[in-house]
Amino acid sequence: MVCSALRRVAHMHVYLVRKASSVSTGHHHHQALGSRTAASEFAARGAPGGAVEVLGKSYPRDDYSNLSRKVLSRVGRNLHNQQHHPLWLIKERVKEHFYKQYVGRFGTPLFSVYEDFSPVVTTWQNFDSLLIPADHPSRKKGDNYYLNGTHMLRAHTSAHQYDLLHAGLDAFLVVGDVYRRDQIDSQHYPVFHQLEGVRLFSKHELFAGMKDGESLQLFEQSSRSAYKQETHTMEAMKLVEFDLKQTLTRLVTHIFGDGLDVRWVDCYFPFTHPSFEMEINFHGEWLEVLGCGVMEQQLVNSAGAQDRIGWAFGLGLERIAMALYDIPDIRLFWSEDERFLKQFRVSDINQNVKFQPLSKYPAVINDISFWLPSENYTENDFYDLVRTIGGDLVEKVDLIDKFEHPNGDGAPILEPLGNAHEDSSPLAKEDGTERRGWIPRAVTDSRSGPHTSRSDFTVFRPVRSFLFVQLNSSELTHSVAQSSEDIEDVVLLHTQRRQSPRGNMNRTGALNVHPHSLKRGQ
Numbered sequence: 001m002v003c004s005a006l007r008r009v010a011h012m013h014v015y016l017v018r019k020a021s022s023v024s025t026g027h028h029h030h031q032a033l034g035s036r037t038a039a040s041e042f043a044a045r046g047a048p049g050g051a052v053e054v055l056g057k058s059y060p061r062d063d064y065s066n067l068s069r070k071v072l073s074r075v076g077r078n079l080h081n082q083q084h085h086p087l088w089l090i091k092e093r094v095k096e097h098f099y100k101q102y103v104g105r106f107g108t109p110l111f112s113v114y115e116d117f118s119p120v121v122t123t124w125q126n127f128d129s130l131l132i133p134a135d136h137p138s139r140k141k142g143d144n145y146y147l148n149g150t151h152m153l154r155a156h157t158s159a160h161q162y163d164l165l166h167a168g169l170d171a172f173l174v175v176g177d178v179y180r181r182d183q184i185d186s187q188h189y190p191v192f193h194q195l196e197g198v199r200l201f202s203k204h205e206l207f208a209g210m211k212d213g214e215s216l217q218l219f220e221q222s223s224r225s226a227y228k229q230e231t232h233t234m235e236a237m238k239l240v241e242f243d244l245k246q247t248l249t250r251l252v253t254h255i256f257g258d259g260l261d262v263r264w265v266d267c268y269f270p271f272t273h274p275s276f277e278m279e280i281n282f283h284g285e286w287l288e289v290l291g292c293g294v295m296e297q298q299l300v301n302s303a304g305a306q307d308r309i310g311w312a313f314g315l316g317l318e319r320i321a322m323a324l325y326d327i328p329d330i331r332l333f334w335s336e337d338e339r340f341l342k343q344f345r346v347s348d349i350n351q352n353v354k355f356q357p358l359s360k361y362p363a364v365i366n367d368i369s370f371w372l373p374s375e376n377y378t379e380n381d382f383y384d385l386v387r388t389i390g391g392d393l394v395e396k397v398d399l400i401d402k403f404e405h406p407n408g409d410g411a412p413i414l415e416p417l418g419n420a421h422e423d424s425s426p427l428a429k430e431d432g433t434e435r436r437g438w439i440p441r442a443v444t445d446s447r448s449g450p451h452t453s454r455s456d457f458t459v460f461r462p463v464r465s466f467l468f469v470q471l472n473s474s475e476l477t478h479s480v481a482q483s484s485e486d487i488e489d490v491v492l493l494h495t496q497r498r499q500s501p502r503g504n505m506n507r508t509g510a511l512n513v514h515p516h517s518l519k520r521g522q
Contacts, residue, residue, distance in 0.1 A: 052147055054120055064146040067153070070388045071145055071179065074191045075153070079333060080175050081115060084345045086321045087193050087333060090255070091115070091175050092349045094195055097254045098173060111197070114160070115175040121159045123152055129162035130271040131299055142378030145179045145190070153179035157196035158271065158314060165303035170200035170310070175317075181380035184387065184397040186329040193317040199243075200300065200310035206239050218309050219297075226266075229273055231297045236309055240294050241274070244311035252280055252289060255320065271296050272312060282323055289323075290315035327355045331392040363395060 051058045052067055055076055080087045095113055102110040123146075127139055137143070138155070145153040154160075157174040164172055174196040182188040207213035216235050224230040228237040245264065253260055261281035265288075269275045272293025279286045292313035300310060318330050325344075327333070332340060332355075339358050346353060379399065386394050 054147065054153075055118060057120070059120075059147040059151050062148045064141060064149040066141060066384075067145045067147060068384045068388050070384070070391070071153075071190050074177070074334070075119060077334075078116075078177065080177070080193045080317060085333075085341070086325055086327065086344045086353075087317045089344060089346075089349050089353075090317045090321050090324070091193075091195060093255055094251065095173070096349065097251055098197075101250065102171070111171045111173050111199075112169060113173045113175070114164070117160055117174065117176055119153050119177050119179065120147065120151055121154045122150055125162065126152060126154055126156070126159040129299070129302075130158055131296055132270045136270065140378075142380050143181050145181065155180050156314065157194040158312070161196070161198060161271075161312065162299070162303050164198070165200070165300065165305055168304075169198075170305070170308065171198070173197050181378075181384065183379070184383050184394055186331075186395065189318075189330045189334075190384070190387070192330070194314055195317060196312070196314045197247075198295070198310060198312045199247075200295075200305055200308040201240065201243075202308055206236060206309065218307075224273075227274060229294070229297055232294070232309060237274075237294060240309055240311050244292055244294070244313070245276075247311075248278055248290065248292060248313060252278070255324065256280060256282060267291065269293055271299055287319075287323055289320060325353050325355050328357075329395070331395075334392060367400070369401075 050061050052061055052065060052072075053059075054067075054072065079085050080091050082088055098111045098113075099109045104110045123139075126144075127136070132138060144155055147153070154176070156178050157176050160174050164174070174194075176194065177191055178194050179191055182190055203216075203218050206218065207216045210216065217233050218236045219231050220233045222230055228234055249262055252262065263279050263281075263286070265277045265279060267275050267277045269291060272295055275291065275293035277288050278290045278292065279288050281287075290313055292311065295310045295312050297309065300306070300308060318333060321327060321333070322330065335341070337358060340355075343355060344353055383397060386397060
């Protein structure tokens with residue numbers, strides 16, 4: 001049993017609390033949650049039975065189902081296809097570059113573009129077709145959004161790579177929204193947008209114009225090394241790598257301008273070898289902008305292109321747009337605020353745009369702690385719950401402390417941030433009783449037995465829990481109770497005033513929360 005303390009930050013705390021309350025009472029339809037509590041909706045998502053509707057199609061639920069209503073509300077938004085959206089601008093700039101620079105034999109663009117594929121794919125498309133092993137950590141339920149055991153929201157646009165190669169294409173771009181469970185901060189969001197590029201070469205195309213090119217070969221049987229695959233000749237691999245890096249250097253120069261410093265970092269991807277990450281020096285800092293590599297020949301062969309060799313790359317549209325337009329927070333891309341959107345209505349997609357901030361208000365910080373179950377828990381479970389209830393108002397969640405009781409039971413302990421001396425620990429000493437500074441305590445509620453229902457949601461509705469918060473509103477206690485229909489009561493155990501790092505006084509306190517029987521509206 002572990003007690004985790006996480007820091008949550010919101011633009012306006014009172015607004016966040018009121019939204020959580022309105023979700024549970026059913027008076028408002030907030031973030032497409034309807035009249036049921038956000039907590040109940042989140043709990044039910046992993047329960048077998050029933051079906052989940054995505055883009056007009058129904059998928060039966062099973063033990064793998066973990067798609068939250070918050071993420072489901074983002075499916076179909078297709079920000080990359082909304083004219084004058086910043087992500088659309090980046091996509092169009094990339095398309096324009098490839099259309100102009102790479103022309104086929106008949107004067108038509110060499111690269112075909114696909115930007116309307118459904119984000120629902122099979123697990124085979126997302127993993128197996130890309131040679132991702134069955135035990136690879138990227139398959140974890142805690143990192144992906146599964147509709148059920150066979151279908152999911154794609155984690156990368158590479159999920160369409162096999163199908164396009166199998167259809168006979170040898171040069172294409174794929175753009176779309178991708179989904180990964182992730183932490184809460186200004187740089188991460190469970191939905192973002194990728195642009196994937198693939199190009200294959202025949203022997204004639206790769207060696208054309210080279211002296212004695214007819215005698216060179218694409219393939220051989222040798223051993224794999226850090227520099228090439230076992231089936232590729234060194235000459236073929238070097239030419240493909242050169243073409244890849246030249247193509248991408250031209251692309252980022254087109255986007256960010258001339259005189260750009262570029263460096264290549266060796267890395268690992270299951271579907272390319274050798275693999276690289278591209279970094280650029282932008283405004284004096286090195287920024288990773290994309291991943292790429294020589295495609296695994298086994299993948300190419302399985303798609304029916306045994307006589308060809310190729311490269312692939314993938315970049316995040318948000319990362320490029322944030323750097324290019326000085327957008328500080330990834331959640332702003334989902335804003336429907338006219339003050340944000342109108343800044344990108346430009347007559348020329350290559351026009352320089354610098355984002356102007358919308359808000360001048362400082363963040364409000366809250367601390368919360370709760371018991372965790374001994375198994376079947378990931379931090380992404382909590383992040384999804386926060387997003388479901390708090391929406392995009394919650395700017396950041398940080399794990400600031402952990403406590404594991406030596407006997408496996410007892411009370412969670414949390415010392416407020418900034419209230420301890422540098423030489424003291426917020427955790428218990430060996431006997432579990434001595435503490436330094438002001439440390440809230442919550443005792444074990446002996447009236448309740450183990451709570452194991454509703455699958456993986458047990459972590460958020462434990463038998464006993466303890467909250468440490470900054471009390472910025474008299475409505476907070478009531479709102480915390482309203483955020484889950486299973487909370488029995490909320491008791492203010494302690495309150496005091498303490499000085500914040502900014503020098504102002506904040507009233508702080510401890511809330512003891514007991515689950516199971518609170519009637520909504522009490």
